[in-house]
Structure formats: structure tokens, C-alpha cells
Amino acid sequence: MKPDQMTPAEPTDPPRRPLSRAALRRNRIIAVTGLVAVWILLWGTFTWANVIGGLVVATVLLAVFPLPPVTFAGRIHPLPMLRFWLRFLRDLVVASVQIAWMALRPGHTPRSAIIAVRLRVNTDLNLTLTAEALSLVPGSLILEADRSTGTLFVHVIGVNSRDEVERFRRGVLELEARIIAAIGSSDEQRRVREVAHPPPPADLEGVPT
Amino acid sequence: MSLDAVLDIAAAVFLVAGALLSLAAGVALLRFPDLLTRMHAAAKPQVLGLLLVLIGCALRLRTGVDITTLVLVGIFQLATAPVAAHMVGRAAYPHDDIRTDLLVTDELAAHLDRIAGARDDEVRA
Numbered sequence: 090m091k092p093d094q095m096t097p098a099e100p101t102d103p104p105r106r107p108l109s110r111a112a113l114r115r116n117r118i119i120a121v122t123g124l125v126a127v128w129i130l131l132w133g134t135f136t137w138a139n140v141i142g143g144l145v146v147a148t149v150l151l152a153v154f155p156l157p158p159v160t161f162a163g164r165i166h167p168l169p170m171l172r173f174w175l176r177f178l179r180d181l182v183v184a185s186v187q188i189a190w191m192a193l194r195p196g197h198t199p200r201s202a203i204i205a206v207r208l209r210v211n212t213d214l215n216l217t218l219t220a221e222a223l224s225l226v227p228g229s230l231i232l233e234a235d236r237s238t239g240t241l242f243v244h245v246i247g248v249n250s251r252d253e254v255e256r257f258r259r260g261v262l263e264l265e266a267r268i269i270a271a272i273g274s275s276d277e278q279r280r281v282r283e284v285a286h287p288p289p290p291a292d293l294e295g296v297p298t
Numbered sequence: 299m300s301l302d303a304v305l306d307i308a309a310a311v312f313l314v315a316g317a318l319l320s321l322a323a324g325v326a327l328l329r330f331p332d333l334l335t336r337m338h339a340a341a342k343p344q345v346l347g348l349l350l351v352l353i354g355c356a357l358r359l360r361t362g363v364d365i366t367t368l369v370l371v372g373i374f375q376l377a378t379a380p381v382a383a384h385m386v387g388r389a390a391y392p393h394d395d396i397r398t399d400l401l402v403t404d405e406l407a408a409h410l411d412r413i414a415g416a417r418d419d420e421v422r423a
Binding site (some may be wrong): 127129130131132133134181182184185186188189191192193198199201202203204205220221223224225227228230231232233235240242244246 | 319322323325326329330331334335337338339341342343345346347362363364365366367369370376377379380381383384387388391404405406407409
């Protein structure tokens with residue numbers, strides 16, 4: 090069978106510890122709380138009928154469509170969380186103005202690049218959040234995520250040289266650091282601090298410029 | 299000037315700003331060179347434009363029931379727009395529609411080659 094370029098990479102599951110019973114229960118409580126909150130927001134009024142209705146719907150939903158286990162090892166740190174959101178909103182505005190300006194600027198064809206960024210904390214949650222945030226901040230759009238190595242492949246718009254590409258790579262890692270600072274465990278935060286500049290994946294070294 | 303009037307003016311400003319950003323996103327969709335750059339337009343100015351329109355609507359409506367729905371619309375837009383852009387971009391990636399001549403570097407191609415090579419080895423073994 091000839092491997093075909095069109096299919097994305099198979100997600101090869103990295104070895105992960107199975108969740109303990111307490112962690113499973115905590116995940117379920119977070120999921121139910123989130124679903125009940127959405128239900129109440131949909132109805133628009135906070136009444137006991139809505140809360141109980143939401144609980145019933147959430148229980149049925151989780152029984153019929155069980156969520157994949159997500160490891161949330163840390164806890165929410167309010168101040169870094171606020172810092173992340175402020176920076177995120179600023180980035181979203183900058184990104185929108187940048188794209189709008191590029192669109193309206195006459196006679197300009199934006200150049201771009203596809204870069205690989207290996208994240209320091211390889212958890213599903215961190216990979217997802219970083220990818221989501223990346224797609225909404227200036228210049229970047231997520232193309233592919235490799236779960237086995239924790240690598241994000243990012244399409245960057247408006248770069249013209251290798252220098253700018255490297256600057257952008259650092260920007261992605263800073264975004265990851267902000268997310269980990271907001272929700273990561275102390276172990277993850279230590280890893281982010283220790284590995285200030287992780288080496289690029291082996292197969293990317295010596296890529297011709 | 300009464301509070302209502304102030305809120306109405308703010309709502310108008312938000313609505314017009316949101317509409318202008320959505321217009322810019324539309325122009326970008328037409329003018330950008332290839333699919334990947336166009337997805338940038340679909341992901342960013344469009345999301346912020348919609349958020350501004352939602353804020354404008356909330357300032358104009360000023361009722362709890364409506365505002366909670368608007369909050370939900372905003373949350374789901376933030377959560378789903380990147381995923382949609384990713385799916386479209388990934389589906390289209392190794393294809394002629396991508397202007398590779400405009401790419402400074404392409405590290406995903408090296409990655410895919412490596413995976414294809416690994417699979418070849420598996421087939422041979």
C-alpha cells in the first residue's frame with residue numbers, strides 16, 4: 090500500500106498514565122458544571138427548574154457521549170489568567186487590523202511560511218488551547234498538530250525572512266508559556282522555565298532556507 | 299444626555315465597527331492569493347467583527363435573557379472558528395491551490411515526508 094500524502098498523520102498515542110479515580114471524578118464534575126452553565130445561559134434565567142433540567146441533560150449527554158479523558162493537572166491561577174486574556178484580546182484586535190490592512194493595501198501580495206513549533210508541555214489540553222489561541226492572534230493559523238511529539242504546524246502570514254520566522258517561533262512559545270502560567274501545574278511551569286528554547290525536531294535541522 | 303442615549307451611541311459605534319471588520323474580512327477573502335492566507339481572513343477579523351456586533355446588540359437590547367444567548371454565541375465562535383479554519387486548511391494543504399512560491403519555508407512538508415518514509419519502511423518490513 091502506497092502511503093498517501095493527503096491523509097494527515099495518524100495520531101500515535103504517547104504513553105500516558107491512566108487517570109486515577111479522583112481525577113476522573115474531577116473531570117466529570119467540571120464537564121457537568123460546564124454543560125449546566127451552557128444550559129442556563131441558553132434559557133437566560135437562573136431558576137431551580139433550569140438547574141435541575143441542566144443536570145439531567147448533562148448526565149444523559151455524558152452517559153451517551155462520554156468525553157475523552159483530558160488531563161487537567163494544574164489549577165487556575167487568577168492573575169496569570171487575567172494577563173493571558175488581556176494579551177489575547179489585544180492580540181485579537183491587532184490581528185484583525187493587520188489582516189484588514191493587508192486586504193485593503195493595493196498591489197501587495199502577502200508572503201507566508203509554514204513552521205513547526207514543538208511545545209514544551211505535551212498534553213492534549215495544552216496542545217488544544219495553544220492551537221486555538223494561535224489561530225486568533227496575529228499572523229498565525231494552525232494547520233496540523235502532531236500529538237505524539239507535541240508539535241504544532243503553523244501557517245504564518247506576512248513574514249518575509251528566516252529571521253522573522255524565528256521571531257515568530259519564539260512568539261508561539263511565549264504564548265504557550267502564558268497559557269501554562271494560567272492553568273498549568275507547578276511541574277509544567279517548571280518545565281517551561283527550564284527549557285527556555287527547546288531544540289527543533291530532529292528532521293527539521295538543516296532545512297534549506 | 300441620558301444613560302439610554304449614551305448606551306445607544308456606544309451600541310451604534312460597536313455595530314458599525316463590527317460591520318466594517320466583517321467587510322474587511324470579505325475583501326481579504328477575495329484579494330488574498332491562496333486558500334491558507336484566505337483562512338486567516340476567515341478566522342480573525344471575522345471573529346472580532348462578530349464579537350463587536352454582539353457587544354453592540356447587547357448594549358442595545360439590555361435584557362438578561364438576550365445577553366446570555368449573545369455570550370454563548372461569542373464563546374462558541376471563539377472556540378469553533380480556529381477548528382473550522384484548521385480543518386479547511388488541513389484538508390487543502392498538499393495541493394496545487396497552495397501557492398508554494400509565496401512560502402518562505404515549509405516545515406510541514408518535511409514532516410509528511412518523514413511519516414511517509416516511516417510507513418514505507420513498515421510496509422517493506
